[in-house]
Amino acid sequence: MTAALRLRGLVSLLFVLLVWETVSRLGIVPSRYFPGLAEIAAGAAEMIRNGELLAAEAMTLGRAVAGLVLATLIGIALAVLSDVSPFFERGFRTLTGLLQPIPPAAIVPLAIFGFGLGLKLYIFIIVMVTIWGPYLNGVAALRAVPVEQILNGRMMRMTPAQILWHIKLPAALPEIFAGIRYAAAVSLIAVVVSEMIAGRDGIGYLLVRKSFSIRIPETYALMFVTMVNGVLLAMLVNLGRRLLTGWHVKQMGYPA
Amino acid sequence: MQDGPILEARDLRKAFGAGAGRTTILDGISFSVREGDFVAVVGPSGCGKTTLLMALAGLQPADAGEVRFRGRQVLSPPQGLALVFQDYSRSLFPWKTALRNVTFAMRGPQGRAAKAARAEELLHAVGLGDALHKYPWQLSGGMQQRVAIARGLASESDLLLLDEPLAAVDAQTRADMQDLILDLAQRFRQTCLLVTHDVDEAVYMADKVVVLSKRPTRVATEITVGLGKARDQIATREHPDYLHARHEVLARIRAFRQPVAP
Numbered sequence: 018m019t020a021a022l023r024l025r026g027l028v029s030l031l032f033v034l035l036v037w038e039t040v041s042r043l044g045i046v047p048s049r050y051f052p053g054l055a056e057i058a059a060g061a062a063e064m065i066r067n068g069e070l071l072a073a074e075a076m077t078l079g080r081a082v083a084g085l086v087l088a089t090l091i092g093i094a095l096a097v098l099s100d101v102s103p104f105f106e107r108g109f110r111t112l113t114g115l116l117q118p119i120p121p122a123a124i125v126p127l128a129i130f131g132f133g134l135g136l137k138l139y140i141f142i143i144v145m146v147t148i149w150g151p152y153l154n155g156v157a158a159l160r161a162v163p164v165e166q167i168l169n170g171r172m173m174r175m176t177p178a179q180i181l182w183h184i185k186l187p188a189a190l191p192e193i194f195a196g197i198r199y200a201a202a203v204s205l206i207a208v209v210v211s212e213m214i215a216g217r218d219g220i221g222y223l224l225v226r227k228s229f230s231i232r233i234p235e236t237y238a239l240m241f242v243t244m245v246n247g248v249l250l251a252m253l254v255n256l257g258r259r260l261l262t263g264w265h266v267k268q269m270g271y272p273a
Numbered sequence: 274m275q276d277g278p279i280l281e282a283r284d285l286r287k288a289f290g291a292g293a294g295r296t297t298i299l300d301g302i303s304f305s306v307r308e309g310d311f312v313a314v315v316g317p318s319g320c321g322k323t324t325l326l327m328a329l330a331g332l333q334p335a336d337a338g339e340v341r342f343r344g345r346q347v348l349s350p351p352q353g354l355a356l357v358f359q360d361y362s363r364s365l366f367p368w369k370t371a372l373r374n375v376t377f378a379m380r381g382p383q384g385r386a387a388k389a390a391r392a393e394e395l396l397h398a399v400g401l402g403d404a405l406h407k408y409p410w411q412l413s414g415g416m417q418q419r420v421a422i423a424r425g426l427a428s429e430s431d432l433l434l435l436d437e438p439l440a441a442v443d444a445q446t447r448a449d450m451q452d453l454i455l456d457l458a459q460r461f462r463q464t465c466l467l468v469t470h471d472v473d474e475a476v477y478m479a480d481k482v483v484v485l486s487k488r489p490t491r492v493a494t495e496i497t498v499g500l501g502k503a504r505d506q507i508a509t510r511e512h513p514d515y516l517h518a519r520h521e522v523l524a525r526i527r528a529f530r531q532p533v534a535p
Contacts, residue, residue, distance in 0.1 A: 163360075163363035163364070164363075165358045165360055165363040165364035166363065166364060166366060168332055168356070168358070168364075169356075169358075169364055169378075171332060171349075171350050172330060172332070172350045172354070172355060172356045173377075173378060173380055173428070174350055174352060174380065175380075183377075184366070187366070187368045188366075188367075188368070190368075262368070264367065264368045264369075264408055265367075265368070267408070268367065268408065268410050
């Protein structure tokens, strides 16, 4: 079951590469602007050789992971606060509606003015665009905890804090993780876009530099790297999900 | 232990809503449970059995009247009172195995190993010795309710409240579970208060049946079932005392259908 599903994932990747190569060879698009896989791979190899790629990759992934972790913790904390205080929930709901639609690129100028060009810039942008998944899912999941489970806690004479920690949070965790998975992809988008606009390093910055100097195979190679990053981050989130909500993964019966 | 009743409900009243839409649910409920008793509270659907149970457990107080547990007024869930819910699929913790669900209910200072050993013993007692490490969703409905019952026993409470624990299981499982609960109550000397809408179940299981009327709900009558502790699905249900008690309960429910003004 697991192996078959993994294989299917591999097959769809091969399919994408096959379509790319076919389009390239057919010459529908001038091959200068649409190089084949071999040329792209050579571009990637060159960037690995001179150290550019790994340095940029470390920056980008590091920022995405740090931002995602922080955004998740803040999102869950706000969800708990919303669950405890209906007053806060109602006020914050309006704020959610206002802040959630802001695209990462539109926050960049504000972030530069506020935080300069360092790590804080990226963390701020990622948090602003990624807390919504964990937050909104967290609020919904905490509200959906069966009342019987909470009453059980009360019959065991647990304090509200104990009920939150031992009953409500574990019950809500699977749905929170669904929000984190969504947030992971958004986090990568936010990092690369910020690097493209305001960066001095990272994959986004490298991508802009390569495309401005018309290094087309390298540009595409970097685009593929952003895809791989998505897979890497999803794997990381899944690892956390297995560690913390292994029971739910088993219950669902598939390696999502 | 003291001589008085372990649980006493005195003139409990509860209404929901306001103004013209105000509905009286409990209209003065009084009864008591003595140590060692198996008491069944039986009443029709919608008569406020769950409301009554919430008040008895201290989870949601009544508007008037009082509940006394071991002589003390109940305002919040007291120590020594456990509750098994009707909907096992919502009351068990799906992230804990059967064993962990049971040990979780042990809030005492005993060590982890002692708790696990006791939980194992209880799960064996409910017939789940080979499902200790299964998650609730890996078990059938009847097995899940057995876990919930083992968890109810685990807190070593002075009184176990059972809220229609068998309403969601099939007929055959239901009969088996009735006998299991009776057997466990005997073996662990567990005082029980069973709430059910099923007259046959109430008479079959209980030493005393508290019969509730329709809304606004009052105690229609209390009937002592003179069958002794040993019950049998075939013999008991044919026993004259069982049939007599059953007849009494049904007749009282019918007589109470039209509530008379006091």
